[in-house]
Amino acid sequence: MDERKIRSELAKILADEPKNYTKILELSSKLASFDQDNVRFSVDAGVIDRLGTELVARQETAVSELVKNSYDADAKKVVLKFEDSESIGGTLFIEDDGLGMTKDQLINGFMRISSTDKLRHPLSERYNRKRAGQKGIGRFAVQRLGKKLTIITQTLNGDHTLVLTIDWSHYKGDVDLGNITNKITTIPKRKDEGTTLKIEGLKDRWSQAAIKRIYRYVSAIIQPFPLSEEKVIEEKNGQVEILDPGFKTIFKKIEGDKAIVIADESKMIYNHALAEIDGWIDDNGLGIYSIVSKKLDIDKYGEIGSDPDDMTIPFTHLKKVRFKAYYFVYNSGLIPQMHETSIKKAARTSGGIRLYRNGFRVLPYGEPGNDWLKLDQSVTRRSILPVHGNNNFFGFVELTDEEGEFNETSSREGLMENEALIQLQNFVYRTLMQSVFITAEARNIKIVSGQQKDGKLYEKIELRIKDIAHTLESLDLELEKEEGNIQVKNRRKKRLKKLKKDIKEVAKLQKEETSKMLKEKSMLRVLSSVGITIGQFIHEVRDYVINMESDVKFLLEKLRSDTVLTERLLILDRNITTFKSYTSYFDNVISQNVIRELKPIEIQNRVEYFWKSIHNDALKSNIKFEIPERNGSYLYTIPMHPSEWSSILFNFYTNSKKAIKRTEKAGEIKIECGLDNNNIFLEFSDTGDGISEENEEKIFDEFFTTTSPNSLNEIDSSNEITGTGLGLKIVKDIVSSYRGSIQVVSPKEGFSTCIRIDIPKATDKELEDYGI
Known part of the structure; x- marks a missing residue:
């Protein structure tokens, strides 16, 4: 269509259908393309799907962002109801009693990508809560979870309830984002205020275990239940302050006509x-x-x-x-x-x-x-x-x-x-x-x-030492007031002075012992993690040595057969190459252990180095192991010991190998790293036989293992790595010691298991201190 025809059609629309804004916008955009002197940014509608996938990869993160939005809206309670969610395609209702949204807030807040509202208003309107949700992530979280969204919202001062429906399937590539419309209507008010999100066509299945997992995830971030009751305080200057009543989350699962409470604080624990x-x-x-x-x-x-x-x-x-x-x-x-x-x-x-x-x-x-x-x-x-x-x-x-x-x-x-x-x-x-x-x-x-x-x-001992010292000071003042033999008073003063000096020494020694104990504990953790790594290494080396010995023996016997000899030499060469990458990797681990200094770790670089050393072994074991996926740049953790990451990654890898081997099929391992709020995360996924619901938390307990043999004969006859039940316990101790978290999370599509680690990211000062 040429410029003249577009102008003509636009004029006709303006005259005959002045409220057909979608068509007017579409024709105006086309007309602007003929402007030869100026160019404009345009946005492809497919960006919604890409941002949803990249920013909110996990279903737990997506739901938690929506719960945080209810918290930011000054809700006292939010109820999540999962309907027909045992299989893909179910429905999720998220209903809160917060402030709700006006039409302007819907249009210029929720529907505006990269809205600056949370930057301009870091505290919530009613309870002055520090906003918990990430800026602009909520809409992408919804798109990540399901295929269709209906928002039902009302404010205290509004006369009607607003209903907005968004079908995410319309947001496909090769369509201008501004040309896609979403219907907004009004209906009579259902309640005074609050917002309900209805998310249809869920992209993941939500078992009871997954729902409990997201409840724990949300509870660990936001204060789980209120301590203060809602009160209105009249200030002297006429200002009115409303105390925050707290925030409660309730998770329900709809089964038939019944709504079963899966998780809330009273059901989970407190009633008993x-x-x-x-x-x-x-x-x-x-x-x-x-x-x-x-x-x-x-x-x-x-x-x-x-x-x-x-x-x-x-x-x-x-x-x-x-x-x-x-x-x-x-x-x-x-x-x-x-x-x-x-x-x-x-x-x-x-x-x-x-x-x-x-x-x-x-x-x-x-x-x-x-x-x-x-x-x-x-x-x-x-x-x-x-x-x-x-x-x-x-x-x-x-x-x-x-x-x-x-x-x-x-x-x-x-x-x-x-x-x-x-x-x-x-x-x-x-x-x-x-x-x-x-x-x-x-x-x-x-x-x-x-x-x-x-x-x-x-x-605490420190407090008691201080109390004794203060008591002695008071006693010293009282003795000063007493009348009597000056020599007796002097002897008392000398004894008190010596006693106070001794107490200071005790306090100093106590602090030194505490510091020494913490250093020793850290050292033992590093040594134990290296020990576990070496133990796994020894097993792997044994296999390679046996293979090489077999090849050498074969060559000695078949030296005259040139074709067979060449074939076996190539196999031997591959084995030696893999063996060398193994020895190089573990030699580096031991070398790092000599230097005890902690430093910020660029996690993607550390993971890629591990991958280079291990992917040949994965190939040999019929496991697809692509180069780790990076989500974000400059992924530096707080100062850590490099060998600890070696132990963590090797533990995950050997566990995945065993799990894949038990399926008796070819497998796949995937590692993802990225930035999530102020944490660096690592997700390790595999296609093994999975972790049962009852074992999801047990796997981090000491001595819990599913691979320990029952007798020495079984060890000798088995070619599988023997489980001690200490590997993941040590991994958890390492992660916890750095204020991080480790948990089994919902696996990504095509995988059966995913373990996620979150570690605080390095501060600007830490990076500066280490010259990074």
Whole structure:
């Protein structure tokens, strides 16, 4: 069509159909193409599909982004309902009670790619929440999940409910993005405010295990349940402040006419607790706690001061601190048997007290193996007899830290060890212990040997040393006031001076011992990871040596047969080449271990080096192993030890080899690396025989293995790598020590297993310090 015809048709449309905006826009775009002096950017509609695939590769990430959007919309609750989701093609409903969207917000927010709204408004409108969702990812998350989206939304001040339908199949290549229309209509209001997303034609199947997995994923990011109740506070200057009531997520599965709750905090854990414990700091800095137990008929309040010997002394560095904990006592008939096993299992991975600062999780507090409140340490001392380890509690601390009392360390390994953190540990630990005592008394359980309680057991050693020093200072001042023999007074002063000096030495030694212990623990972890790697290497070398010996023997016997000789020489050459790449790789691992210095690791480079050393072996084992896929650039982790990544990757690889071998088919392994928020991620996928739902979390436990033989004879007769049950446990310990996470996630299309690692990315300062 030439320019004249387009002008004529546009004029006719404007005259006859002035509201046919789609046609007007299409003709205008065509007309603009005849502008010879100016050029314009155009956007292909296929970009929606490509961005959805690249930005939101995993179904868990996609759902979590939509939950975060509800959080950002100041919702108090969001309910996710999965319908017909056991197979591909189901429907997902996401319904929240947030602020909803106006027509302008729908058009210029949701429907505008690269909207700057979250940049311009980093805090939410009603509760001043720090926004959790990634900027502009929500719409791509929806496209990643299903084929069709219907948005039903209403605001408090709006008169109608808005309904917007988007069919993602229209967003195909070779079509201009601006020429695709989506119908928006109005219907009578269904409720005061809130948004419902209906996502049809789900691209993944959602089993109960996958739904529970996304619940845990979301709960680890956003504070799982409210501690404050919604209150309106009238300020002196006339400003009205509404306190955040918290945020709850409920996951349901529709089966027939029934809606089954798969995951929420009450169903998952809390309804079966022996006691519910709340603690908070009042306006005067005094700690207040409450303990409620319906099973034991307990409903008590009490006070906790910063000095265990004087409950009236306030905490000087604690403000706007609240915490909630649920206390469980196992093997005592206090939990229904049908729930006790699952709660114990959950306690191994989610037990303890987590820490949230300004609404967001602070790692590693509350992670498995992290004993920041010294609960497990207290149990081993046997000073307090009722059970009170981390696995006996589920809970979290909520810090509203507007004044910056609690700051992350430069390595982002938790918070700085300052007086505020010490007081927080003091308050939470002693409150938990007070609650343990109250429940033990109600159960007529012995608390300590001889039934003697000593409040001085409740503090960290550093605090007790400080208290002793302060007491000595006071005693010194009192002695100064006394009248009497000046020689006696001098002797006392000398003794006090020496005692204070000794106490300082004890404190110094204690810190040195702690530092030494941490270094030794780190060293042992590195050595154990290298040891596991070498163990796997020895097995592989044995196979190659046997093959080479066989080839040499054959050559000696068949030296005169030139054709056969040439053929076998080529095989021998390939074996030796692969063997050399193996030896080179492990020689490098050992060399790295000589130097203990940590440094930021560019994960893609590290993975590609591993791939170069291993892909020949994969080929020999009939496994397709393409070069690892990069999603993003400059993928530097926080400072780590290079040999630890060697151990991680080799563990994953040998496990995948075994899993593929058990299928008795050709297999495939895939590695993906990328950036997700402030984390560097690595996903290791294979087409092996998969991991059963009940084993998804067990595989990271020590000594859990599916490949251990039953006898020495089986070891000798088997050519399979023997499982010790320590490999993935060590991998998890490595990852956790760097504030990272490791989990089994939903496999990508065509694969049966996917394990994902998230490690914090290096800060600009860390990169600068290491000259990167």
